[in-house]
Amino acid sequence: MSALLDGLPPSVLSLAYLVSATLFITGLREMSHPRTAARGNLVSSVGMVLAVGITVLWFDILSPLVLLVALVVGTAVGVWLATTVETTQMPQLVGLFNGLGGGASVLVAGAELVGRAGSAEAAALQSSVVTGAAATTGLIGAVTFCGSLVAAGKLHGLSEHPVHYAGERVLKPLVALVAVGAGVVLVLQPAAFGPVVRADWVPAYWTLVLAASLLGVLLVVPIGGADMPVVIALLNACSGLAAATTGFVLDNSILVIAGTLVGASGMILTRIMCRAMNRSLGNVLFGGYADVARRSDDADDPYEGRVMSTSPEEVEMLLDAARRVVIVPGYGMAVGQAQHAIAELARLLAANGVDVAFGIHPVAGRMPGHMNVLLAEANVPYERLRELEAVNPTFAETDLVLVVGANDVVNPAALTDESSPIAGMPVLHVWEAETVVVSKRSLSPGYAGIPNPLFTRGNTYMLFGDAKETMQALVTEYKERHSP
Template identity: 55%
Template structure:
């Protein structure tokens, strides 16, 4: 490796670190994303040209094709499908690590057998095995996560309920570890690596398929960490420092995010790691919770309610993203603040389907970052809040998390919106959230339901407010 390449790798690694630091806050997230992208481009170009792998023209062609694909996805993938996109990208990272490690093993085998080169060390075999193991688990696990987020019917097929699943998973994990040990002794044995990859692909599927949709944000964070760890292991395989650094950064940040998400959902990190999340009874039936207790309202009634309020908290959820109602909620925010109403947004860590989903939506609508409050900060304020507006959220405001010890969201910290004076819920229907359970909040004495598309409902409320204050 030439001194110039080392310098370029150092600059790329620095950009990665600055990029991740920028992603820690919505205000600097765009800049952080750009810095990380530039660092990755620099690392890739340096590797391809510095090692003479391809010509400059091939690099330019790849940049053009990649840029076109990136622009197409950015313009056409809706914000509601971004979690699925992240899951796929995690999977692509995993399978890339698996294939690169396998290709390097094959090259080492050829050099050993036909060119008289010395046999690779045990460290090479272990690194190759870990690349295949983590990469395989990441790939199939990410595909399952994508299918669940996309709500594909086949993923909930009863045939996926495997008898003695824990025993099967434990046996597969033991076989994978045995294969890694085998590669440490025979670093260029392609058969062992092929068997390991197949076992890892099956293991990733079995680890992820029983996890419920409500826990998918945590799984996405963990799979992101896996993809980084697989890349780091592959960096040791091909002796590439910048890949080790980038993979380590992604892996460690993913683990940290996963732990934060586990705390936010009252889930055990060990359960996430071994795919034993979710489950439990669903609690009371919808008819028992809602029968004769739902109070509907109209935009005109809500306009009167908002006009007399002093403090309003908006709680966005996935329904807001589906309806693309972020600009309509911004208009409501502007109208209320212009009339002296204090308005804040309560953001649950797992609102939507991935970390930061709601923050991105609200920032896109140019809602100030200062009024976006995290759960721990906003919860103590609900006792003196006049009106809470829940837009498309469900599980993150469900009191059953506090009351039902056996449900799929049991013990999950929620936004305590039921403590406010009045709760207004905008939903199309009484359909359950991702956890599949009814929400007693909708039938509470202080709750009013506006059954409408979030965007249309907010626009009608805004119109009624305008007419009221004339």
């Protein structure tokens, strides 16, 4: 125990961990709603600072001065990231955070094994619970670390398309088998060596880590960039599970609690994302849209002579006559960084007595809540955001729907074409509105690679161009007409 805490009863540590766990749970509850998410993040951060601080000081892991320096450096890095990383780059940053969590768990569990092997403390590692937890940490943590690096690269645009290769269906199970085999050796070897564990068995852990690292790459490489909302949520869950199993290795209750909370919330979010896409997790990881032969580029143009284009001036006139408008943001809004122009347009409409709402699809963008984050950055009031289940019944009463950069989440083929790759996927029923305006750069397909019949409907107009430029032009037109 650190000299600063010398003489304190063990119950103090338990109490500190209890307070930290309470703060984690409270923060997680607050983060379930956009309005209180920032406060929830702060509450959880206080809990983590308390948990880390009391652990480091109680077990005399670092001196108070070194701990203070570490906190200052970490805070500086966090502030730098918060101020320099664009909101549109948050998905890849979240991916990196997931990976770092998994990688840290791998190193901590490995260091514990190396530190105890061949020593008097090694007998404690003979427990199959401890070695099994270490093996699980190495497997999940390494998959999370390398898989997250690949996911972050895809989100950053390095390679959004799925990458397939010969022998893919054989190589992945083979590498997984090697990793699991190394884990079995790790669990069984200590018991075979008697009361003193030799250091010879430790390499089994690093063999497991290497195989799991390769498995992480192989699992994520074949997944397309548009499936990243599910992948990010799953990797978030995996980073939490890796932390929880590390807690068993270290016999640290607060690490088990924190990791379990992250893992459980990540799995719930993964399930929500899969349900929003009407796909199973197995289909996302091992199937996916890339396995469907549907390259519309090689087919006849399904839109030829059937699309009605429009201009910002014409759209402004439609908005001027509308009493209810729903704006549907998509990945194109994020790429074009059009959220501020859209937010300004919404404020102008609301000031003119128009009922304005935003229709949010759960998988719009490249990470869970991507659209919510962008709109929050542009100071769009939370009460204007409507989830899919809430906004769909209102489209029939809507005068105009403005779709900005969304594609498959507004594709009626999900409901009308049973052979479509997105058949059964819940979508926003924007076509039920009186008029639909779709802002896109071109008629290129979305991540499913299929045509969108919405573009050829009689009540749909296409507003071609960069999302930010067209939305800003629309704002300018609206201001000119309604300026005093």
